[in-house]
Amino acid sequence: MARSSPKEQRRERIxxxxxxxxxxxxxxxxTISEISKAAGVSDATVYEYFKTKEDLLFVIPEEITERSIRxxxxxxxxxxxxxxxxxxxxxGYVTTYENNPEYANLIxxxxxxxxxxxxxxxxxxxxxxxQVLLSCIQEGIDEGAFRKDTDPYLVRAMILGxxxxxxxxxxxxxxxxxxxxxxxxxxxxxLDGIRARKKSGDVSLHxxxxxxxxxxxxxxxxxxxxxx
Amino acid sequence: MARSSPKEQRRERIxxxxxxxxxxxxxxxxTISEISKAAGVSDATVYEYFKTKEDLLFVIPEEITERSIRxxxxxxxxxxxxxxxxxxxxxGYVTTYENNPEYANLIxxxxxxxxxxxxxxxxxxxxxxxQVLLSCIQEGIDEGAFRKDTDPYLVRAMILGxxxxxxxxxxxxxxxxxxxxxxxxxxxxxLDGIRARKKSGDVSLHxxxxxxxxxxxxxxxxxxxxxx
Amino acid sequence: MARSSPKEQRRERIxxxxxxxxxxxxxxxxTISEISKAAGVSDATVYEYFKTKEDLLFVIPEEITERSIRxxxxxxxxxxxxxxxxxxxxxGYVTTYENNPEYANLIxxxxxxxxxxxxxxxxxxxxxxxQVLLSCIQEGIDEGAFRKDTDPYLVRAMILGxxxxxxxxxxxxxxxxxxxxxxxxxxxxxLDGIRARKKSGDVSLHxxxxxxxxxxxxxxxxxxxxxx
Amino acid sequence: MARSSPKEQRRERIxxxxxxxxxxxxxxxxTISEISKAAGVSDATVYEYFKTKEDLLFVIPEEITERSIRxxxxxxxxxxxxxxxxxxxxxGYVTTYENNPEYANLIxxxxxxxxxxxxxxxxxxxxxxxQVLLSCIQEGIDEGAFRKDTDPYLVRAMILGxxxxxxxxxxxxxxxxxxxxxxxxxxxxxLDGIRARKKSGDVSLHxxxxxxxxxxxxxxxxxxxxxx
DNA sequence: AATGAATGAGGGTTCATTCAT
DNA sequence: TATGAATGAACCCTCATTCAT
Numbered sequence: 001m002a003r004s005s006p007k008e009q010r011r012e013r014i015x016x017x018x019x020x021x022x023x024x025x026x027x028x029x030x031t032i033s034e035i036s037k038a039a040g041v042s043d044a045t046v047y048e049y050f051k052t053k054e055d056l057l058f059v060i061p062e063e064i065t066e067r068s069i070r071x072x073x074x075x076x077x078x079x080x081x082x083x084x085x086x087x088x089x090x091x092g093y094v095t096t097y098e099n100n101p102e103y104a105n106l107i108x109x110x111x112x113x114x115x116x117x118x119x120x121x122x123x124x125x126x127x128x129x130x131q132v133l134l135s136c137i138q139e140g141i142d143e144g145a146f147r148k149d150t151d152p153y154l155v156r157a158m159i160l161g162x163x164x165x166x167x168x169x170x171x172x173x174x175x176x177x178x179x180x181x182x183x184x185x186x187x188x189x190x191l192d193g194i195r196a197r198k199k200s201g202d203v204s205l206h207x208x209x210x211x212x213x214x215x216x217x218x219x220x221x222x223x224x225x226x227x228x
Numbered sequence: 229m230a231r232s233s234p235k236e237q238r239r240e241r242i243x244x245x246x247x248x249x250x251x252x253x254x255x256x257x258x259t260i261s262e263i264s265k266a267a268g269v270s271d272a273t274v275y276e277y278f279k280t281k282e283d284l285l286f287v288i289p290e291e292i293t294e295r296s297i298r299x300x301x302x303x304x305x306x307x308x309x310x311x312x313x314x315x316x317x318x319x320g321y322v323t324t325y326e327n328n329p330e331y332a333n334l335i336x337x338x339x340x341x342x343x344x345x346x347x348x349x350x351x352x353x354x355x356x357x358x359q360v361l362l363s364c365i366q367e368g369i370d371e372g373a374f375r376k377d378t379d380p381y382l383v384r385a386m387i388l389g390x391x392x393x394x395x396x397x398x399x400x401x402x403x404x405x406x407x408x409x410x411x412x413x414x415x416x417x418x419l420d421g422i423r424a425r426k427k428s429g430d431v432s433l434h435x436x437x438x439x440x441x442x443x444x445x446x447x448x449x450x451x452x453x454x455x456x
Numbered sequence: 457m458a459r460s461s462p463k464e465q466r467r468e469r470i471x472x473x474x475x476x477x478x479x480x481x482x483x484x485x486x487t488i489s490e491i492s493k494a495a496g497v498s499d500a501t502v503y504e505y506f507k508t509k510e511d512l513l514f515v516i517p518e519e520i521t522e523r524s525i526r527x528x529x530x531x532x533x534x535x536x537x538x539x540x541x542x543x544x545x546x547x548g549y550v551t552t553y554e555n556n557p558e559y560a561n562l563i564x565x566x567x568x569x570x571x572x573x574x575x576x577x578x579x580x581x582x583x584x585x586x587q588v589l590l591s592c593i594q595e596g597i598d599e600g601a602f603r604k605d606t607d608p609y610l611v612r613a614m615i616l617g618x619x620x621x622x623x624x625x626x627x628x629x630x631x632x633x634x635x636x637x638x639x640x641x642x643x644x645x646x647l648d649g650i651r652a653r654k655k656s657g658d659v660s661l662h663x664x665x666x667x668x669x670x671x672x673x674x675x676x677x678x679x680x681x682x683x684x
Numbered sequence: 685m686a687r688s689s690p691k692e693q694r695r696e697r698i699x700x701x702x703x704x705x706x707x708x709x710x711x712x713x714x715t716i717s718e719i720s721k722a723a724g725v726s727d728a729t730v731y732e733y734f735k736t737k738e739d740l741l742f743v744i745p746e747e748i749t750e751r752s753i754r755x756x757x758x759x760x761x762x763x764x765x766x767x768x769x770x771x772x773x774x775x776g777y778v779t780t781y782e783n784n785p786e787y788a789n790l791i792x793x794x795x796x797x798x799x800x801x802x803x804x805x806x807x808x809x810x811x812x813x814x815q816v817l818l819s820c821i822q823e824g825i826d827e828g829a830f831r832k833d834t835d836p837y838l839v840r841a842m843i844l845g846x847x848x849x850x851x852x853x854x855x856x857x858x859x860x861x862x863x864x865x866x867x868x869x870x871x872x873x874x875l876d877g878i879r880a881r882k883k884s885g886d887v888s889l890h891x892x893x894x895x896x897x898x899x900x901x902x903x904x905x906x907x908x909x910x911x912x
Numbered sequence: 913a914a915t916g917a918a919t920g921a922g923g924g925t926t927c928a929t930t931c932a933t
Numbered sequence: 934t935a936t937g938a939a940t941g942a943a944c945c946c947t948c949a950t951t952c953a954t
């Protein structure tokens with residue numbers, strides 16, 4: 001994080017300016033001239049550091065995404081259970097986006113829209129992050145914490161899609177409301193849907209009284225408990 | 229669908245061409261000249277029908293969205309229960325997108341990114357559709373079908389976000405797999421999370437004692453204490 | 457002036473609208489569509505009556521100029537002396553411009569700038585008017601009312617140029633002040649300069665005293681007097 | 685005149701080309717592409733130097749006008765008497781226009797027609813030149829050289845209007861004849877009209893008696909009485 | 913005769929990108 | 934290495950004008 005060479009610093013300044021301006025005006029409406037001015041360098045200098053305007057766009061998320069995924073990965077080993085991990089990852093996503101709204105904007109509006117981004121190393125990092133989430137879900141299934149018939153891709157899509165939707169909505173429509181406050185409900189809701197037997201807090205009380213077998217009126221999670 | 233007047237037909241042809249080309253190349257990279265050529269008219273003619281390039285973009289979703297919402301609204305009265313309605317609406321969204329992949333692309337990549345779109349009548353229709361979904365959720369809560377503490381906005385965000393995420397992913401990355409097959413799992417998962425009796429942390433106590441049918445008690449987390 | 461046929465009326469309406477709009481926005485910035493709208497006809501109808509946009513421009517001054525010149529010519533016979541005639545003609549110009557400011561604007565800013573106008577019948581009328589003025593000056597010279605060495609073209613240029621300058625200035629810069637009030641001073645000043653003997657008062661007194669030849673210190677008009 | 689920096693030279697070349705082409709075709713019918721070609725640069729380069737086409741138009745007169753006014757102002761101190769000054773200024777105007785016929789055309793046909801030009805720094809210079817002329821006339825009045833009831837604005841309008849009229853006529857109609865030859869008659873005619881003593885009815889008495897040089901007497905109309 | 917509809921032709925302007933210094 | 938300067942390549946949009954009805 002501490003930049004050494006002055007070249008590196010210059011590079012950083014350009015990236016920062018680009019982030020700000022791309023986020024503000026959109027990729028197409030931002031101009032190199034504007035970015036270079038904001039970075040205190042000449043247009044030509046931008047091209048010393050980045051091959052094209054699109055290249056500059058693609059480079060932006062690299063650092064921030066990497067840092068973010070590194071942090072999440074760093075915490076994973078300390079967590080027990082798929083649920084905790086899942087909750088932590090989601091928290092990580094949201095925190096990253098909350099702390100870097102311009103980055104969030106960039107990722108969601110400028111980059112996920114761009115086919116070329118997919119061929120980019122930066123995208124690889126994004127994909128990796130998504131992979132961590134997927135693994136976590138899969139782990140939960142393998143561990144038996146999550147229902148066997150859980151579709152991990154769907155669950156991931158739900159998590160990422162919801163986050164993206166909420167951020168995009170807020171960014172474009174200025175919908176108020178904290179995201180942080182919605183992380184737990186979101187995760188709870190999903191866990192309820194995929195938790196093996198005692199889905200998020202759903203508890204069924206089964207009583208055996210005097211040899212009578214009291215069946216639950218309905219529900220599917222119960223049976224699982226019975227089996228155990 | 230087939231408008232009689234040749235003027236209307238021309239208009240339709242332009243819109244269709246625009247949809248195709250905007251979806252294919254993106255708004256910025258598409259040119260009026262390309263669109264007009266595809267529609268078999270001159271550049272100037274496009275401007276006879278639409279004030280600006282952006283206007284043309286904004287007009288596209290109007291018809292499809294309207295038709296789609298009209299259909300969904302038409303079926304609503306025949307459905308009983310929030311769950312059925314919810315499922316139907318989601319089905320409606322996905323069907324619309326599946327049948328009009330270019331339209332889906334346009335909405336998700338070109339329009340939801342565009343701030344000006346928000347001021348558009350076409351956006352009003354989109355918002356209306358979202359409103360129907362929200363109402364349905366709210367209805368479920370009011371009816372007691374869904375948990376009282378359900379956040380309808382979050383649920384809606386989950387539904388729409390997931391759909392958007394899946395479509396965007398497929399469009400950009402070519403992820404295979406049918407969406408239709410994921411509609412039910414998606415809805416199930418969400419319903420599991422919001423259905424009244426199995427809410428997270430809520431406990432439904434089902435007692436069958438001596439053949440008596442004991443109805444579930446609205447609870448307050450007691451069971452959890454029990455658990456501990 | 458009373459229009460007979462409805463076609464003639466339509467034509468007039470178009471011309472009036474054109475005058476107004478050309479004067480307001482200038483020839484280049486005015487559009488046929490604007491004019492036709494103001495005239496309550498379609499674009500195509502304008503072309504039924506006038507071959508091109510420029511044609512329409514050129515036709516406008518015809519009527520008004522003709523009427524104006526007719527009036528001046530009508531009064532001429534009743535006037536005695538070049539001075540009265542001159543004064544009347546100038547008055548005529550200024551009155552016409554004052555009563556038809558849009559016409560004045562058109563003539564001075566749109567038409568006198570346009571080379572093609574010179575080939576126009578309407579221009580012939582304008583030229584005729586200028587001819588009347590010139591003749592009047594020439595008449596004054598021939599009659600002996602004006603100095604023999606008067607350059608009638610220069611005098612005319614002075615009169616027309618001054619009027620044009622004043623109108624243009626007022627139109628563009630909004631300089632206030634009545635033109636009417638300046639007609640007399642203008643004519644007086646010019647008459648002073650061209651009046652025959654008492655040329656604008658420049659008189660040299662040549663004295664021959666006792667055979668001495670007394671040369672004028674300066675001046676050129678003197679010799680002429682001698683000659684006479 | 686020859687600016688050293690190659691940038692300045694390029695700028696000059698563009699201005700010169702613009703002057704030529706604007707004068708030849710008029711502002712509206714001239715194209716940037718034509719101008720850039722004539723200047724040996726690309727279209728885009730023109731926009732490096734000038735913000736818009738109109739800007740380019742407005743910049744043209746700056747240099748010439750400034751130089752011209754500077755010269756006139758430079759000579760003023762060496763001249764005695766309002767008449768000499770007036771004559772010199774008029775001469776200056778005409779000389780400038782004669783030496784730069786394209787510039788003359790531009791000023792009279794393209795710029796004086798353009799409302800935006802009035803807000804331009806270049807127009808300020810033009811106005812300044814007109815101001816010098818006005819001051820000179822006023823000075824003459826104050827000194828007693830010109831009649832007290834002279835309207836300086838009218839006189840200026842006469843001078844400028846006449847010059848403009850003559851040039852415009854020549855430019856559009858190709859009227860032959862030298863302007864230079866008309867400067868003196870024009871000034872004479874006007875001076876005749878405003879000179880204090882020889883105003884219509886004023887007489888200057890020049891006496892040479894016996895080799896003595898008798899200076900003209902500031903008069904009051906006496907001579908006329910004598911004459912009569 | 914009037915016009916709704918269509919368009920050919922064109923022009924100003926912007927910018928990403930290059931390259932000599 | 935940094936940049937001032939130059940430009941190629943496009944594109945949106947306007948409008949006078951035409952013509953079938």
